[in-house]
Amino acid sequence: MSTLEKEPRRGHLQAFATEEFRTRLRRVQKEMRHNGLEMLLIHAPENIYYLTGYQTSGYFAYQTLLITEAEEPTLLVRYLERGNIDEYSWLGSYETWREGDDEVVRTVDVVRSRGGATALIGLEKSAWFLTAKVAERLGSLLPQARFADASQLVDRVRLIKSEQELNCIRKAGRIAEAEMRAAIEIIRPGVTEAEVAAAVLHKGVLEGCEYTGLPHHIMSGYRYDVCHANWTPKVITSGELVLLELYGCIERYHATQMRTISMGRPSEEVRDAAALVVKAQDEAIKALRPGASSKIVDALVRGPIRTIRPDYYNRSGYSTGIGFPPRTAEWQTLDFNEHDDWEVQEGMAFHMLALARGFGISETVAITKSGAERVTPENKRELIVI
Known part of the structure; x- marks a missing residue:
């Protein structure tokens, strides 16, 4: 199920100013262009946090962040975790999956809705939270898309701290x-x-x-x-x-x-x-x-x-x-x-x-x-x- 508008904030704990996050995003988008990537799917919780401020100790459940040239990325998380977006993140909208959903199918839905059906998509192949099974299914469900290894792309941007x-x-x-x-x-x-x-x-x-x-x-x-x-x-x-x-x-x-x-x-x-x-x-x-x-x-x-x-x-x-x-x-x-x-x-x-x-x-x-x-x-x- 899609959640296009956020609920009212109830105690916002955003760690950095929104412009700080936007600056980080622009640096990542620049690296994407340098590598010819049209879309980036992020699964490492550290990198999701770095770009969005979103965090949860429930990162054992599937979550991913989709980056394109658009100003704002798209975060897909478990429905029960959506309160953490309201609490920690600067994002204005997000997507969710619920128990019983196929998380990979939901990811493909988001990719397609953002024009990624035929895109060159970067995957963090070295990320612990992108399993071989998920990567294989993304390939099979997006047969016209191309995939490239984007391991360490965000990690290297993170090396220089503000x-x-x-x-x-x-x-x-x-x-x-x-x-x-x-x-x-x-x-x-x-x-x-x-x-x-x-x-x-x-x-x-x-x-x-x-x-x-x-x-x-x-x-x-x-x-x-x-x-x-x-x-x-x-x-x-x-x-x-x-x-x-x-x-x-x-x-x-x-x-x-x-x-x-x-x-x-x-x-x-x-x-x-x-x-x-x-x-x-x-x-x-x-x-x-x-x-x-x-x-x-x-x-x-x-x-x-x-x-x-x-x-x-x-x-x-x-x-x-x-x-x-x-x-x-x-x-x-x-x-x-x-x-x-x-x-x-x-x-x-x-x-x-x-x-x-x-x-x-x-x-x-x-x-x-x-x-x-x-x-x-x-x-x-x-x-x-x-």
Whole structure:
């Protein structure tokens, strides 16, 4: 069923001014023209949010956004979710599907009504929410249309943030730091990882944190080697290292901070590793400025760390921004590694990280004209000893 007019607004929470969304849309339309696309079907919830402001935790249900050269895109969502358009989005009209409808047939109806029966249509083939089944059915139900892979088209437009977006990341950074301080205050031998998580979550919500794209990672002792380990009832004991990776989230924009705590006097090996890692990342962050080579920035971290950890294959940083579970960032679009080389640009934002021998540290930074601005600037960059 089509809903052509919106119901009266009841508490509008649009995150950005309408003109900000229109500017984003024009940038995407420019990329469409550059790629010869007449129509774009978007299925990634981050990209739908970026262009419309629409969000829901019910994105498990089918939704898509149709972009053409027209001024306003067309959003197709589950009928029960339409209130979220009124609450969050600038759009003046939308389309819906109801239980019992064939969502793909409804999508084809919308495509045809917007003149797309014979168009060259871009699909986000790498999007988790565009299944192979949906893509195949779109092809069979639109036999005269042509389809092209438009994966990362919107994602790459998102790499350069507006000042309003960067301000959201700055606010998220302050939340992540407050959460980190709450964790440090409660951590003692005999406290469980779950108790630390409770303190972090409590502080985050009070500071304005939204639900995060990933759970906070709290890894004590041997669990350092359990990548992205969530908190457990495990008791934290003397002599252990505790690695914390905590997230702040404002208007779906994320900032992350990682710190390591030594429960008691650390070994000389750990102290030396911490000093090496911090110094290496300090040099990398110092080198982060418009025009910098990502490969050179990465080498400033990777080279020193490999002297004590030869198998260091991890990325040393990645683009951050909008996230819906199960992700907090844009690492799939742009990251710092030893293989790819690209140019750092003003308006980008990154989560920069480094780990070795049980110690880990990270910061979220925004790229300004003068270099890298730490949006998580208050907490000391050192091994914390309790």
